[in-house]
Amino acid sequence: MDEHVRPRQVRSALRKLKEQLPRERSLSAVRISADGKHVVVRDEGTVWNPESGQVQLDFAAEDATAEVAPFSKRVGPKPGEDGVEPDAEEWFAIAFDLEGISPHEAQQGYLKAIGLRPDYADAHVNLGRLLHSGGDHTGAESHYRKALETQPDNATAAFNLGVVLEDLNRPDEALAAYEAALGSDPSYADAHYNLAALYEKKGERVSALRYLAMYRRLVDKQ
Numbered sequence: 001m002d003e004h005v006r007p008r009q010v011r012s013a014l015r016k017l018k019e020q021l022p023r024e025r026s027l028s029a030v031r032i033s034a035d036g037k038h039v040v041v042r043d044e045g046t047v048w049n050p051e052s053g054q055v056q057l058d059f060a061a062e063d064a065t066a067e068v069a070p071f072s073k074r075v076g077p078k079p080g081e082d083g084v085e086p087d088a089e090e091w092f093a094i095a096f097d098l099e100g101i102s103p104h105e106a107q108q109g110y111l112k113a114i115g116l117r118p119d120y121a122d123a124h125v126n127l128g129r130l131l132h133s134g135g136d137h138t139g140a141e142s143h144y145r146k147a148l149e150t151q152p153d154n155a156t157a158a159f160n161l162g163v164v165l166e167d168l169n170r171p172d173e174a175l176a177a178y179e180a181a182l183g184s185d186p187s188y189a190d191a192h193y194n195l196a197a198l199y200e201k202k203g204e205r206v207s208a209l210r211y212l213a214m215y216r217r218l219v220d221k222q
C-alpha cells in the first residue's frame with residue numbers, strides 16, 4: 001500500500017526534531033526518512049519518532065530505509081484520499097525545513113511550490129540560493145530574475161542576482177543588480193560593501209569610497 005506523510009506532519013516532525021537534538025548537532029547529522037505514514041529518525045543505531053519522541057525497535061532497518069522514497073514524492077495525500085493537495089505555501093514550508101537536511105529534496109519542494117504558483121517570488125529566491133550554493137550559477141540567475149519579474153522591488157533577489165553575476169564574471173551587470181537592491185532598500189549594507197569592492201576593481205576609487213563609507217555607517221548603527 002502506498003502511504004504518504006502529510007505536509008504538516010513533516011513540518012511538525014522536523015521542528016520537534018530540532019528541539020530534541022543537542023544544540024551542537026545539526027539536522028544533517030542524522031538520517032531522516034518517511035516510513036509508512038510516519039517520519040522516523042535513525043542516529044547511531046537508535047530509531048525514534050520525533051513527533052512522539054518514542055524510541056522504536058529497528059527491525060530490518062536497512063531494508064526499510066531502502067524502500068523509503070524521497071519526501072518530495074512521499075509527502076501528501078493518496079489520490080482520492082481527501083481531495084486536498086498540498087498547496088504552494090505548504091511545499092515552501094517543507095522545503096525550507098529540509099534545507100539543512102537535504103538540499104536536493106529542498107530544491108524539489110521549492111519546484112513543487114513554483115509549479116503551483118509560478119509567481120512565488122520567495123520560492124524562486126530560495127531555490128536560486130540553493131542552486132547557487134551547489135554551483136549552478138546559470139540556474140540560480142534564472143530563478144533570481146523570475147523573482148524580480150514578480151517583485152521588482154525584492155532587494156534580496158536583486159542582491160543575490162548581483163552575487164551570482166559576479167561569479168559569472170559579469171561585473172557591470174552585477175553593479176546594476178546591486179544598485180537595484182539599494183533602490184529597493186537603501187539600508188542594505190552588504191550591497192554597499194559589494195559595490196565598493198566592484199568599483200575598487202574598476203579603479204573608480206571615489207565611488208568605491210562613497211559606498212564603503214555608507215557601509216560603515218550602516219554597520220555602526222547595528
